[in-house]
Amino acid sequence: MVADLCIMGEPNKDGAIEIGYGTYEAFQGQGFMTELVGGIVSWTREEPTVKSIKAATDKTNLASIRVLEKNGFLKTGETEPQFFWEISLKWV
Numbered sequence: 001m002v003a004d005l006c007i008m009g010e011p012n013k014d015g016a017i018e019i020g021y022g023t024y025e026a027f028q029g030q031g032f033m034t035e036l037v038g039g040i041v042s043w044t045r046e047e048p049t050v051k052s053i054k055a056a057t058d059k060t061n062l063a064s065i066r067v068l069e070k071n072g073f074l075k076t077g078e079t080e081p082q083f084f085w086e087i088s089l090k091w092v
Contacts, residue, residue, distance in 0.1 A: 002027045005036050015051030016086070017044070021067075028063065037071045045089050055085045 005021040019040060023033045044050040055073060057064040058081055065083065073085040 002032050003036060005033075005040060007040070011049045011051070015049055015090070016054050017050055017052075018054045018056075020055070021064075023063075033064075033067050034070050037067055041071055041087060041089070051090045052086050052088050056082045057085065059083055 001024060003021065003023040005019060008018045008020055011017050019037070021033055021037065041053065044053060053073075054076075055068055057068065059078070068085045071087065073087045075083050076086045077084040
């Protein structure tokens with residue numbers, strides 16, 4: 001096993017889903033998660049009920065931040081320990 005990525009539930013009323021992910025230590029820094037998140041973004045663009053994807057990262061997790069930035073996510077907010085991210089998939 002290289003990594004885990006999950007979609008946390010069905011789309012909410014606004015068509016947003018949230019993802020969570022992690023790469024096992026032996027496989028970190030090899031681009032696996034960037035590719036995996038990119039795959040979820042591509043797949044959800046074809047799903048009519050999904051309008052956006054949300055994610056959260058610890059502010060100190062620079063690798064996770066880069067994964068989201070490389071896949072076009074934008075920072076939408078923050079708390080003391082976390083940044084919140086979103087990518088819009090459908091344009092009306």
